[in-house]
Amino acid sequence: MSAVVIVGAQWGDEGKGKVVDVLTEKADVVARFQGGHNAGHTVVINEQKFILHLIPSGILHKNKLCIIGNGVVIEPAALIDEMKGLKQRGVDVRSNLLISKNAHLIMPYHIAMDNARERVRGAGKIGTTGRGIGPTYVDKMARTGIRVIDLYRPEVFREKIETNLGEINYLLKNRFRTKGFRAAEIFAQYRAYARKLARYVADTDIIVNEMIEKKKKILFEGAQGTLLDVDHGTYPFVTSSSSVAGGACTGLGVGPTRISRVLGVVKAYTTRVGGGPFPTEMTGDIGEQFRQKGGEFGATTGRPRRCGWLDFVGLRHAMRVNGLTGIAITKLDILDALPTIRVCVAYRRGKTLYRDFPKETSLLHTSVPVYEEMEGWNESTVGIKRFEKLPKNAQKYIRRIEETLGVKVDMISTGQRRNELIVLRNQF
Numbered sequence: 172m173s174a175v176v177i178v179g180a181q182w183g184d185e186g187k188g189k190v191v192d193v194l195t196e197k198a199d200v201v202a203r204f205q206g207g208h209n210a211g212h213t214v215v216i217n218e219q220k221f222i223l224h225l226i227p228s229g230i231l232h233k234n235k236l237c238i239i240g241n242g243v244v245i246e247p248a249a250l251i252d253e254m255k256g257l258k259q260r261g262v263d264v265r266s267n268l269l270i271s272k273n274a275h276l277i278m279p280y281h282i283a284m285d286n287a288r289e290r291v292r293g294a295g296k297i298g299t300t301g302r303g304i305g306p307t308y309v310d311k312m313a314r315t316g317i318r319v320i321d322l323y324r325p326e327v328f329r330e331k332i333e334t335n336l337g338e339i340n341y342l343l344k345n346r347f348r349t350k351g352f353r354a355a356e357i358f359a360q361y362r363a364y365a366r367k368l369a370r371y372v373a374d375t376d377i378i379v380n381e382m383i384e385k386k387k388k389i390l391f392e393g394a395q396g397t398l399l400d401v402d403h404g405t406y407p408f409v410t411s412s413s414s415v416a417g418g419a420c421t422g423l424g425v426g427p428t429r430i431s432r433v434l435g436v437v438k439a440y441t442t443r444v445g446g447g448p449f450p451t452e453m454t455g456d457i458g459e460q461f462r463q464k465g466g467e468f469g470a471t472t473g474r475p476r477r478c479g480w481l482d483f484v485g486l487r488h489a490m491r492v493n494g495l496t497g498i499a500i501t502k503l504d505i506l507d508a509l510p511t512i513r514v515c516v517a518y519r520r521g522k523t524l525y526r527d528f529p530k531e532t533s534l535l536h537t538s539v540p541v542y543e544e545m546e547g548w549n550e551s552t553v554g555i556k557r558f559e560k561l562p563k564n565a566q567k568y569i570r571r572i573e574e575t576l577g578v579k580v581d582m583i584s585t586g587q588r589r590n591e592l593i594v595l596r597n598q599f
């Protein structure tokens with residue numbers, strides 16, 4: 172049995188795209204289990220840069236089945252655009268992509284609600300990507316959501332839009348003082364999407380389980396990261412889905428007994444986009460240095476990412492709630508020129524030390540990080556392919572992460588390209 176879940180161990184943008192891309196070479200199936208086009212995976216192949224939002228990056232390899240699972244929320248126009256862009260660059264989307272019948276659809280009114288709610292939140296805004304993700308999951312849980320399968324039952328589809336608009340238009344007009352939507356327009360627009368997507372729609376839960384039975388190698392690809400998880404993240408500054416490893420089970424219809432490994436992707440430092448607490452955030456020059464060197468700008472929104480030191484308190488939490496079997500360290504080279512490197516070992520408020528990630532968001536806002544300093548290595552690690560070739564202090568940094576988290580480092584990424592990588596343990 173070889174089903175490996177890949178999750179982000181921080182606030183997303185850990186570099187999962189490259190890790191998944193590399194592992195895909197040995198995989199037969201790559202399946203996405205949550206989130207939507209709020210995510211953005213950047214993959215560089217032969218100097219060509221691909222940014223994917225919804226479609227698993229496995230699509231860039233030949234003959235890998237790529238699945239968008241039931242836990243994902245789909246904005247059909249965004250998906251069709253992404254498919255078109257890939258096709259134009261010669262990628263075979265037709266033969267290799269499947270979409271779950273049960274995935275929920277992002278409707279235009281979800282996007283309007285996302286932005287309207289952010290507007291009224293004022294200073295407490297979450298800093299969402301404005302893609303309608305939250306309101307779509309709200310409808311899913313409220314049992315008023317519209318699923319991919321509904322696209323193919325026109326009468327039911329029309330009725331659902333009309334019913335939902337009854338309430339949403341009221342809110343948009345009276346509460347948020349903005350324009351409402353017309354059911355007929357949405358209906359016509361989505362019927363056109365339905366035609367374009369029809370050939371890809373499938374019972375993906377059955378297919379994934381069949382693949383597991385056949386002993387195929389499967390990657391379950393998470394978006395965002397543990398600290399953005401709706402249950403285990405820095406609530407309410409989170410996304411609205413289960414981005415931890417358990418989300419792979421519900422988001423694809425696979426039992427936990429079928430998962431063989433969970434690989435957590437850890438960036439060698441920390442970043443966060445949007446609002447919310449970030450104890451190890453570096454403001455000023457040093458933060459800016461990281462942002463520029465690491466190219467820390469959102470793949471989806473282009474927003475500058477907030478940058479900070481590695482945070483063991485958050486990572487131990489990620490280790491626990493995901494049950495990680497190994498980690499992949501990314502962007503080690505961004506630390507190359509630093510004389511000293513800090514790691515956060517606890518948070519402090521007043522006289523109290525917190526070694527476990529606090530549940531109280533207010534505490535995260537008001538506590539200060541307790542750092543330990545490590546010597547930097549001051550030489551380039553770009554493109555190094557063997558652990559022994561890393562500068563001694565870089566090796567120490569990696570070992571320190573392993574010891575603190577009690578889990579082995581399976582992989583270290585030393586640059587953007589596919590082959591700039593150290594592999595210490597195979598996943599399949």
Ligand code: IMP
Pocket residue numbers: 182183184209210211297298299300301302303304305394395399408409410411444445446
């Ligand atoms: P939403 O997912 O658009 O509702 O945004 C909720 C929070 O998650 C915001 O802070 C976003 O910046 C953050 N977020 C959503 N998707 C990503 C991602 O792919 N990487 C990093 N942050 C994300």
